[in-house]
Amino acid sequence: MVKSIAPENHTVCSSSSTLCKLISWWNSHHSDKESAILQHQADWLLWLLHGKFGVTDYNNALKVGYDPETDSYPSWLLSQPYCRLLPSVKAPGTPIGFIKEDIRVKYGFPKDCVVCTGTTDSIAAFLAAGATQPGKAVTSLGSTLAVKLLSTCRIEDARFGVYSHRLDDQWLVGGASNTGGAVLKQIFTDDQLEQLSKEINPSEPSPLDYYPLPDIGERFPVADPKMEPRLHPRPENDAEYLHGILESIARIEAKAYLLLKDLGATEAQEVFTAGGGAKNKQWIKIRERVLGLPVSRALQTQAAYGAALLALKGVQHNYQ
Numbered sequence: 001m002v003k004s005i006a007p008e009n010h011t012v013c014s015s016s017s018t019l020c021k022l023i024s025w026w027n028s029h030h031s032d033k034e035s036a037i038l039q040h041q042a043d044w045l046l047w048l049l050h051g052k053f054g055v056t057d058y059n060n061a062l063k064v065g066y067d068p069e070t071d072s073y074p075s076w077l078l079s080q081p082y083c084r085l086l087p088s089v090k091a092p093g094t095p096i097g098f099i100k101e102d103i104r105v106k107y108g109f110p111k112d113c114v115v116c117t118g119t120t121d122s123i124a125a126f127l128a129a130g131a132t133q134p135g136k137a138v139t140s141l142g143s144t145l146a147v148k149l150l151s152t153c154r155i156e157d158a159r160f161g162v163y164s165h166r167l168d169d170q171w172l173v174g175g176a177s178n179t180g181g182a183v184l185k186q187i188f189t190d191d192q193l194e195q196l197s198k199e200i201n202p203s204e205p206s207p208l209d210y211y212p213l214p215d216i217g218e219r220f221p222v223a224d225p226k227m228e229p230r231l232h233p234r235p236e237n238d239a240e241y242l243h244g245i246l247e248s249i250a251r252i253e254a255k256a257y258l259l260l261k262d263l264g265a266t267e268a269q270e271v272f273t274a275g276g277g278a279k280n281k282q283w284i285k286i287r288e289r290v291l292g293l294p295v296s297r298a299l300q301t302q303a304a305y306g307a308a309l310l311a312l313k314g315v316q317h318n319y320q
């Protein structure tokens with residue numbers, strides 16, 4: 001359905017895209033189409049704060065089909081019956097309005113507190129890391145593994161789950177794999193992760209070859225909704241098992257950066273790490289060996305810090 005209206009290999013062709021979800025909803029629900037609007041999670045959260053419907057940012061809107069290069073929805077999307085559900089789009093960090101009075105009073109915010117448009121979680125993590133030059137990258141090791149590489153050129157190829165977000169006048173090229181912390185959490189507690197990791201010698205390659213996924217389906221660097229998790233054979237020693245899983249996730253990350261290079265992105269030179277997995281020093285060393293690049297923990301590993309920086313920039317730009 002999406003493939004019949006969108007250009008070949010467009011990001012919206014990925015089965016997890018916002019546009020696929022919107023069309024699936026449009027075709028399966030027969031009530032309330034008249035009053036419905038499309039909100040991304042971030043739009044909904046911001047709406048609770050400012051109370052204005054139908055506003056988003058061009059990062060969140062990418063996967064519904066918004067073109068951040070022309071700063072507009074493409075004509076193939078605007079000719080669809082559900083196009084009036086699409087929110088208006090502003091640059092990330094643009095002031096939308098003052099915070100609602102009841103919320104302001106409840107939480108003690110100042111009277112001039114302004115709410116700005118946001119961005120996606122892994123872009124916020126990139127901003128938190130403070131990387132500004134092409135070739136610098138951030139891998140977010142949260143529930144999933146999201147890769148963002150600052151590049152001078154834009155790349156998009158849904159066959160591999162690769163897309164580019166606009167970051168001012170540059171591009172954040174990358175994608176998100178379903179591997180990452182969620183699969184670790186299915187097998188180990190956070191305490192076990194910390195203790196077992198200490199038993200791993202990161203300079204020694206693990207011979208175990210897995211494809212750790214929490215469920216069926218992968219998005220990037222291979223887009224395959226039917227891919228099965230591969231987590232066997234399980235050795236008796238848990239530290240060996242964890243070593244094999246961390247090393248296998250590192251191989252997926254290395255494949256991701258290699259793919260971006262092959263597709264023509266600026267070559268990665270240095271990788272910062274954000275998210276819950278960033279605290280694992282052994283994993284950072286394993287990744288450094290497998291990627292063949294300098295890898296370090298970002299100074300700020302919380303995406304929320306990047307979102308706050310974005311709001312600060314927006315307010316300074318518009319009110320000073």
Ligand SMILES: Nc1ncnc2c1ncn2[C@@H]1O[C@H](COP(=O)(O)OP(=O)(O)O)[C@@H](O)[C@H]1O
Binds near residue numbers: 141142180185
């Ligand atoms: N020591 C550790 N080593 C590797 N991963 C860890 C460690 N501690 C926690 N994690 C993983 O970090 C993930 C949580 O990170 P977080 O950035 O909060 O995720 P989310 O994407 O859900 O916001 C969990 O899925 C957990 O498996």
Ligand SMILES: O=C(CO)[C@H](O)[C@H](O)COP(=O)(O)O
Binds near residue numbers: 122123
């Ligand atoms: O898997 C994720 C959340 O579950 C990723 O963080 C997300 O898909 C990445 O999206 P984007 O590249 O648009 O920031």
